[in-house]
Structures are given as structure tokens and as C-alpha cells.
Amino acid sequence: MRLAFAILIGLPLLGCSGEPPYKGDKRYAVQGTVTYNDEPVDNAMISFTGENPTGQHMTGAPILGGKYSIEADKGPNAGKYQVQVRWSKPTGKKRKDTDTGEMIDEVKEVLPSKFNANSELRAEVGSGSNTFDFELKGPALK
Numbered sequence: 001m002r003l004a005f006a007i008l009i010g011l012p013l014l015g016c017s018g019e020p021p022y023k024g025d026k027r028y029a030v031q032g033t034v035t036y037n038d039e040p041v042d043n044a045m046i047s048f049t050g051e052n053p054t055g056q057h058m059t060g061a062p063i064l065g066g067k068y069s070i071e072a073d074k075g076p077n078a079g080k081y082q083v084q085v086r087w088s089k090p091t092g093k094k095r096k097d098t099d100t101g102e103m104i105d106e107v108k109e110v111l112p113s114k115f116n117a118n119s120e121l122r123a124e125v126g127s128g129s130n131t132f133d134f135e136l137k138g139p140a141l142k
Contacts (some may be wrong), residue, residue: 007071018020019051020046025057025077026077026078027072027073027075027076028036028075028076028078029070029075030048030069030076030125030127030130030131031067031068031131032068032133034046034066034134034136035066035134035136036136036137036138037110037136037138039066039142040065041063042063042064042076043086044062044087045061045062045085045086045112046060046062046065046068046083046084046085046134047060047083047084047086048060048082048083048123049082049083049084050081051079051082053079055070055100056076056077056081057075057076057077057100058076059074059075059076069075075125075127075130076125079124079125080108080122081122081123081124082103082119082120082121082122083119083121083132084117084119084121085116085119086109086111087109087111088108088110089107089110089141090106090107091106091108093105093106095105100101105129110141111138112138112139114138115136
């Protein structure tokens with residue numbers, strides 16, 4: 001009985017020793033630029049979601065002045081990634097915040113879904129240069 005209890009208590013601790021949970025867990029710094037119709041994307045977010053969800057880290061960063069950077073300790077590990085760019089802008093309307101009751105600016109996604117929800121953007125991370133520049137094209141923003 002004590003052995004069974006010790007095994008049950010010890011199971012959640014496996015993998016918490018600071019060792020990678022699987023081979024190939026090395027993370028890499030990634031950086032690059034994002035433009036939309038040749039203009040820098042600003043105050044947006046970029047995310048990298050692994051195409052192999054059991055063996056890759058999802059990560060992201062803000063895009064400021066058209067540039068993003070993710071340090072190695074928070075970066076993705078080697079592999080193929082779907083990349084999403086989300087850029088929300090105020091609509092000019094106000095709405096009531098459900099948590100605070102305050103009136104706040106309503107925002108909406110301005111980029112076409114092929115760059116976020118249904119992203120066609122891809123990147124392959126590995127040893128060597130991990131600079132990914134995305135030159136997005138689409139209809140004029142309103």
C-alpha cells in the first residue's frame with residue numbers, strides 16, 4: 001500500500017527535474033519584420049503554433065513598429081510552425097466591459113483571416129538563421 005501511494009505521489013513529479021521532457025527540446029530565438037501592404041504592422045501580435053502539437057512549443061510576441069523578437073528561452077523548438085498575425089484596431093465605438101462595467105473602445109481584427117484564424121503563413125525553425133519576415137498583402141485597411 002505504501003509503495004502504491006509513493007508511486008501515485010511521485011508520478012506528477014516526473015519530468016519536473018529541469019530536464020527536457022523529450023529529445024529536441026532546444027529552443028531557438030526568432031525575429032523578423034511584418035508589413036501589410038508595405039507598411040509596418042504596429043501594436044499587433046505574432047504567434048508560432050507547432051504543426052506537431054505534441055512535440056513543439058507554442059510561442060508569441062508583440063509586433064512593434066513592424067518588428068518582433070522572441071528570445072531563445074521563450075522561443076520555439078525546431079520544427080514547422082503555423083504563424084498567425086493578429087492586429088486589432090479601434091472601431092470608433094464603445095462597449096461595456098463585462099468585468100468592470102467601464103465603457104471601453106471596441107476593437108476588431110483588421111487583417112484578413114488568411115493571416116490569423118485561417119493562417120496560410122508558415123515558418124520552419126531550426127539551427128541557423130531564424131529570421132522570418134512576413135510581407136502581407138490584402139485590401140486597404142479602413
